[in-house]
Amino acid sequence: MTAMSPDRIEPDLSFLLDRTSHVLRTRMTAALAVIGLTPRMHCVLVHAMEEERTQIQLAEIGDMDKTTMVATVDALEKAGLAERRASSADRRARIIAVTPKGAKLAKRSQEIVDRVHREALDALPKTQRETFLKAMNRLVTGHLGTPVEAPPQAARRRRQRAK
Numbered sequence: 001m002t003a004m005s006p007d008r009i010e011p012d013l014s015f016l017l018d019r020t021s022h023v024l025r026t027r028m029t030a031a032l033a034v035i036g037l038t039p040r041m042h043c044v045l046v047h048a049m050e051e052e053r054t055q056i057q058l059a060e061i062g063d064m065d066k067t068t069m070v071a072t073v074d075a076l077e078k079a080g081l082a083e084r085r086a087s088s089a090d091r092r093a094r095i096i097a098v099t100p101k102g103a104k105l106a107k108r109s110q111e112i113v114d115r116v117h118r119e120a121l122d123a124l125p126k127t128q129r130e131t132f133l134k135a136m137n138r139l140v141t142g143h144l145g146t147p148v149e150a151p152p153q154a155a156r157r158r159r160q161r162a163k
Helices: 013-033 039-050 055-061 066-078 100-122 126-141
Strands: 082-086 094-098
Touching: 013 039, 013 100, 039 055, 039 066, 039 082, 039 094, 039 100, 055 066, 055 094, 066 082, 094 100, 100 126
Parallel strands: none
Antiparallel strands: 082 094
């Protein structure tokens, strides 16, 4: 016998947002892979081109942890798309500078990102696009603009192999 799930009163907003976000990320990843970039690499290149930014600042913009950011910048350096340099404002700080090759690829990757976003919005009737974007922006800048700290969870135990 299985337990009955509780009756839903509200739409499952978590599922709707998670699912659309997941599918959009997979489409973005596939589209950028054609030119040898990941979404994280694209994010770092584009935001590093806007102004002089440190690795920490770029990690915050891209919502990346330190390890992921280091690996992303290492990959960009290896490909000749970016390099770590001393900041012109503070010689102790290191910034991520985009190379000319990286700037050219960032322009192409932005075109790809714009296309993927346009295709997603084109799935909505024109009359609903503006309303959808206004609603999403209102959520992002309002009620869902700031994450809350969750209490720490108990450490998960490793699954034991059957003997």
